[in-house]
Amino acid sequence: MEPFVKQDEHTASLFVLEKWGKAPGGTLLTAGFTGRKGGVSLAPYDSLNLAFHVGDRPEDIVENRRRTAAAIGFSLDDWTCGEQVHGVRIGVVREGDRGRGSLDRASAFQDTDGLITNVPGVLLTSFYADCVPLYFWDPVTGAVGLAHAGWKGTLGGIAEEIVRSMAAEYGSQPQHIHAAIGPSIGECCYEVDDRVMDHVRNSGNGLLISDEVTKSALYLDKGDGKYMLNLKEINRHIMIKAGILTEDIECTSWCTSCSHDLFFSYRKDGGTTGRMASWIGMRKR
Template sequence: MGEFMLKQSVNKVWYGIFTSFAALGIRHGISTRLGGHSTAPFHSLNLGLHTGDDAEAVWNNRQLFCQAVGLAPDKVVTAEQIHGVVVEQVTVADAGRGAKHYHEAIKGTDALITNVPGLPLMLFFADCVPVLIVDPVAKAVGISHAGWKGTVGKIAQKTVLAMQQQFNTNPADCLVGIGPSIGPCCYEVDEVVINKLKVNFDNWEELVEPHSNHWRLNLWEANRHQLREIGVPDNTITVCDVCTACNTEIFFSHRAEAGRTGRIGAIIAL
């Protein structure tokens, strides 16, 4: 199993990597909030164009992050994330969609897959779970945005299955990185969420802990379980175990910062 570690690039941007991905030469990264141009409450490396931050500052931040990871910012493909379970295949024709302008992002989508070398996929997060997927055999990558709705709808599982359909991916070959998000220590949910969880997870009781009149939900384990369910080996899934709500000095947290905050980005390319 790999590890998740933070590193600082020469341009002073801090970001995280999965060592199992790095060992294969997969260019990827999960940004922090450190090393950018945005001012409060988005300080400083806000990568979300839909937050109310200055668009030019966000574009400068995206360029810094891509430079740190070693990918071309003008080629980045992003999505209009709506907390759904739609997975879209990205081709050369999509290069640059949403990179600089939010309205150009792929509509109504929360997961992207591609087998095009050098084509970066990037999604944005502030407590929701980044799920990065690598198939080193069929040569394909994917990325999912898994908030509670996406997690309950098994978007990570659907992303791997879409890779299987489009690229002949064998789930047993996949490496997965589950990035920083709100942890079971802080993610309190109500009966509405629990009732939806029960529909898709036979082991739902293992994913929650009663807390007062609510429950604390483990999004990390829910995503790991749905991947194991389709044959992704447990020992190829790395969970970074970093809670964004507990670490607002490093990451953005929608819940801990009362909805007024920036977005980290997760990026991956072959």
């Protein structure tokens, strides 16, 4: 069953991770992914673009973020994000960091592709147009995290870095952490060349791609130096290697390129397009 469920929402297009709807200790947990509809941005960013770096009008982006936060049950003051660079750096979000990056790029966590927090009322967000959103929730400690994983962040092990960071900061044990892999470009549409595949083959993440069963799950060799790469499955393998239980990992079937009417896609749109957002946050009942 698809874990990211499309919602009927008039102000913002939302795909909610419904299974994670309740958290212990009198809090509500919300996590999900936005679509491309329901905002005010003009073409080619029409309409719910949520990222500043693409060239859209800042006032439209702020309004889109305001609408999205409200639809989720938060305010723009809670919106907290990083300035992504396709790396593996993790930012720890404390009470005083609430709202960093909500109104501009300069105040965001710099050079940061992953965020963790245990502060209720903070809305963690990150931005996508084909890359893979990763979600983490420890129901024991109440900690949550997000990671932005393109092929560089995926092979760099950002999923494992989040698990390590949650353990160091909050005492989270990997076997207690629940994880999810959100809407992103699928192996059906993500063609790469030998340059990228050399990184996959030489990655230090224990992918065991010499094993034929594992290899077939991670990529398809099309010949002539072309491959269809499954970033979702690679991230799932890395999560398991990090100690997360297989049964506690949710994985979407949505492909951002195939479902172009619902999502922005960097590849489908030729490089000029808007950005969706992943989110996760806790709030009082």
